[in-house]
Amino acid sequence: MRDNMNALEAKHIFKNYSGYYALKDVSLAVPKQTVFGLLGPNGAGKTTLIRIINQITGPDSGEVLFMGERLNSSHIERIGYLPEERGLYKKMKVGEQCMYLAQLKGLSSSEARKRLKEWFDRFEIQGWWDKKVEELSKGMAQKVQFITTVLHEPELLILDEPFSGFDPINAELIRREMLALKEKGCTIILSTHDMGSVEELCDNIALVNRSQVILSGSVKEVKNRFRTRTFELRHRGHAIDIGISLGPFFELLTNDKEDDHYVAHIRLGEGKTLNDLLGNLLNAVEIVSVQEVLPSMNDIFIEAVEQFNQTQS
Amino acid sequence: MNKILLIIKREYLTRVKKKSFLIMTILGPVLFGGLMFGAVALALQDSASYEVLIVDKAGAISQFDSTGRGFESRFPGRFRYNEEMKINYSFLDKEIGTEGFKNSPYSVMIEIDDAAANNAPCNFYFKKLPSEMASSVIKTEIENAVEEFRVTGSLNLKFEDYKRIKVDIPFREINIEKLGQEDRTTEKAMVGFVFAVFIYLFIFMYGIQVMRGVIEEKTNRIIEVIISSVKPFQLMMGKVIGIGLVGLTQFLIWVLFSVIIFTVAQGLTAPDAIATQMVDHGTVTTTTAQLPVNPEANSAMNSVFQLIGEINWPLLIGMFLFFFIGGFLLYSSLFAAIGAAVDNETDTQQFMAPVTIPLVFGFIVAEFMIANPAGGAANIFSLVPLTSPVVMMVKVAMTGHLTMQMVLSMLILIATFVGTIWLAGRIYRVGILMYGKKATYRELWKWITYKS
Numbered sequence A: 001m002r003d004n005m006n007a008l009e010a011k012h013i014f015k016n017y018s019g020y021y022a023l024k025d026v027s028l029a030v031p032k033q034t035v036f037g038l039l040g041p042n043g044a045g046k047t048t049l050i051r052i053i054n055q056i057t058g059p060d061s062g063e064v065l066f067m068g069e070r071l072n073s074s075h076i077e078r079i080g081y082l083p084e085e086r087g088l089y090k091k092m093k094v095g096e097q098c099m100y101l102a103q104l105k106g107l108s109s110s111e112a113r114k115r116l117k118e119w120f121d122r123f124e125i126q127g128w129w130d131k132k133v134e135e136l137s138k139g140m141a142q143k144v145q146f147i148t149t150v151l152h153e154p155e156l157l158i159l160d161e162p163f164s165g166f167d168p169i170n171a172e173l174i175r176r177e178m179l180a181l182k183e184k185g186c187t188i189i190l191s192t193h194d195m196g197s198v199e200e201l202c203d204n205i206a207l208v209n210r211s212q213v214i215l216s217g218s219v220k221e222v223k224n225r226f227r228t229r230t231f232e233l234r235h236r237g238h239a240i241d242i243g244i245s246l247g248p249f250f251e252l253l254t255n256d257k258e259d260d261h262y263v264a265h266i267r268l269g270e271g272k273t274l275n276d277l278l279g280n281l282l283n284a285v286e287i288v289s290v291q292e293v294l295p296s297m298n299d300i301f302i303e304a305v306e307q308f309n310q311t312q313s
Numbered sequence B: 001m002n003k004i005l006l007i008i009k010r011e012y013l014t015r016v017k018k019k020s021f022l023i024m025t026i027l028g029p030v031l032f033g034g035l036m037f038g039a040v041a042l043a044l045q046d047s048a049s050y051e052v053l054i055v056d057k058a059g060a061i062s063q064f065d066s067t068g069r070g071f072e073s074r075f076p077g078r079f080r081y082n083e084e085m086k087i088n089y090s091f092l093d094k095e096i097g098t099e100g101f102k103n104s105p106y107s108v109m110i111e112i113d114d115a116a117a118n119n120a121p122c123n124f125y126f127k128k129l130p131s132e133m134a135s136s137v138i139k140t141e142i143e144n145a146v147e148e149f150r151v152t153g154s155l156n157l158k159f160e161d162y163k164r165i166k167v168d169i170p171f172r173e174i175n176i177e178k179l180g181q182e183d184r185t186t187e188k189a190m191v192g193f194v195f196a197v198f199i200y201l202f203i204f205m206y207g208i209q210v211m212r213g214v215i216e217e218k219t220n221r222i223i224e225v226i227i228s229s230v231k232p233f234q235l236m237m238g239k240v241i242g243i244g245l246v247g248l249t250q251f252l253i254w255v256l257f258s259v260i261i262f263t264v265a266q267g268l269t270a271p272d273a274i275a276t277q278m279v280d281h282g283t284v285t286t287t288t289a290q291l292p293v294n295p296e297a298n299s300a301m302n303s304v305f306q307l308i309g310e311i312n313w314p315l316l317i318g319m320f321l322f323f324f325i326g327g328f329l330l331y332s333s334l335f336a337a338i339g340a341a342v343d344n345e346t347d348t349q350q351f352m353a354p355v356t357i358p359l360v361f362g363f364i365v366a367e368f369m370i371a372n373p374a375g376g377a378a379n380i381f382s383l384v385p386l387t388s389p390v391v392m393m394v395k396v397a398m399t400g401h402l403t404m405q406m407v408l409s410m411l412i413l414i415a416t417f418v419g420t421i422w423l424a425g426r427i428y429r430v431g432i433l434m435y436g437k438k439a440t441y442r443e444l445w446k447w448i449t450y451k452s
Helices: A048-052 A073-078 A094-103 A107-123 A138-150 A167-183 A195-200 A218-224 A239-246 A272-281 A296-313 B001-016 B020-044 B098-103 B112-117 B133-154 B159-165 B187-222 B221-226 B232-268 B272-294 B295-309 B314-343 B346-373 B376-381 B390-399 B404-431 B441-449
Strands: A007-016 A018-029 A035-039 A061-066 A077-083 A158-161 A187-191 A204-209 A211-218 A230-236 A248-260 A262-266 A286-291 B052-056 B060-066 B071-073 B087-092 B110-111 B123-126
Touching: A007 A048, A007 A187, A018 A061, A018 A187, A018 A204, A018 A211, A035 A048, A035 A195, A048 A061, A048 A158, A061 B376, A073 A077, A077 A138, A077 B221, A077 B314, A077 B390, A094 A138, A094 B001, A094 B221, A107 A138, A138 A158, A138 A167, A138 B112, A158 A167, A158 A248, A158 B112, A167 A187, A167 A195, A187 A195, A204 A218, A204 A296, A211 A296, A218 A296, A218 B390, A230 A272, A230 B272, A239 A248, A239 A262, A239 A272, A239 B123, A248 A296, A262 A272, A262 B376, A272 A286, B001 B232, B020 B052, B020 B232, B052 B133, B071 B087, B087 B133, B087 B404, B110 B133, B112 B390, B123 B133, B187 B221, B187 B232, B187 B314, B187 B346, B187 B390, B232 B314, B314 B346, B314 B404, B314 B441, B404 B441
Parallel strands: A035 A187, A035 A204, A077 A158, A158 A187, B052 B087, B052 B110
Antiparallel strands: A007 A018, A007 A061, A204 A211, A230 A262, A230 A286, A248 A262, B060 B071, B110 B123
């Protein structure tokens, strides 16, 4: 087996729901031991794709490879899935319920009990074992759900909006657990609309829109692709000086005063470099600092989707 | 397979551990027995007392008493005070009118006139509706007296002679195949009907629990978590089997209870009273009038024991288990499909009717079979799988041995529930992931035909 093998590969997946394509020729590769962001507007087809990976439904055509093998039912116990719409049996006790879900994932009851105890200690919820689920708050139930998702130590973890319903402290707890799991070798597919956590956690992303993958790659690479050659320049000088000295090949987007200096956003013209820009400004203003402005995932998301939708219509 | 067992275990244990299960299991037989014996007891025991005034203008059944001022029964031995029912009779030879009755101390007033001799209707006034038992005792008393009046008055016969020539042959029905035994088909059909009622009730009660369970998982949104671990079909079957076992458990506990209660009750109470009440409870209103003093009580008890002895219990119980399980699998898989097709219980109505109507219909057919055990409809509906679980119970109890028809019915039921489970499974696997859409029958058909 190769070391750089993908944990999951989807090849040319089609899924049709009575005349409407939920997925159209979707291909993607999730490298092992990375966090993969599965992004896209509501109704784009993410949930369908996730359900196919979980073998809840099957594709009409195309294939899915898990650890290099064609997806089959023996893989179910090696995958953990936290759906966006998640719930628990309200009348059951927390401990009983965790035991049940763990055993459905193939753990023996003694092993399940042992691991649950560890996780309950780690999350400091030891006292919840005999509580009924209906007594828990939403955030508390989310914690229990997270535990049941990861308890069987899946090699692939699929988390659909894992942070919704959490306060910042617990969201941070989940974030830390995700990174710790990744350290241990787990591959994570993260589906979320929270672009902040995508920037923070994801190594690679795929953007699904209208049943197709319209953008994919590593976060770095994608950001590079969407860079606008814009620089943030902090300087001391007069607002007018910088405008005059820029010349025709540089576009001044903004120039705002901040404390004792200005912050200007400048886009480079075709064929021009940062050196050209600095050359023009050196004699006009006092340069404090300069750095490239990379687009946020949020901007990229919006731009990519809007571009795609325009070309479609 | 292991996972189905886990699901069955959860479905079973969460329900059996519920307080409502315990309460139903204890209260069930108490209620059932209470209803049966309560109905008899209510009819028998009547705390009210009746002051009956018979207005007999023609003096058909009454005459002046020895004092010449009051009236008494014309026929000695009739219209005595009925201690059991607390009925006291008085006579008058002229009408007191409705107003007069209202102000009188009498609770019932009956007007007998000449017409009564020709079977014309008589007015039976009451202040408070007498119990069915009491009113039948009063009416019988009057009818007998009028009968005696007609016999002795117009025909000039001695009443004793008349009684002797009155024909009343107690026929013994004997099946030529079973010489030496009386035929008790109707009674056996009633025993079968009790089992039919059980199947009917259990399919309804526990079928709806299956449906509720599916809806619960759907609205709880736990469904997606579960089916990422097990196949929808496994979850559906686990639920159906688990809940079916709850039903069987409850039934077995009830059987055990009934045996204990029956044995204890038999030891405590006069055995003939229980036996006669059991035999006659179906026709209590007309026949139990004479029950408390019935000299034939002993023979009635004997016939109950004979009836119990004549029923093929192993066959009946075996068939009960088969048709209970078969019928439950058939119906509860349909209920599971309904649960999967809707988002909440209020949306279930449009799909419930086609499922519950055959069940109710089977119940009605079974009821008619008691009156007409050999009817043709019974033969048809004991083969139709949607009605056979209920109808067949009556037939099995009646026939007492395995027939080709039963085997055929069982085979049809097996084929149907296999087919239904398959169909329901296909609706289920799509339905459980559908939210916010109000499913139509067209939609369901689409789900069935989806490729997996």
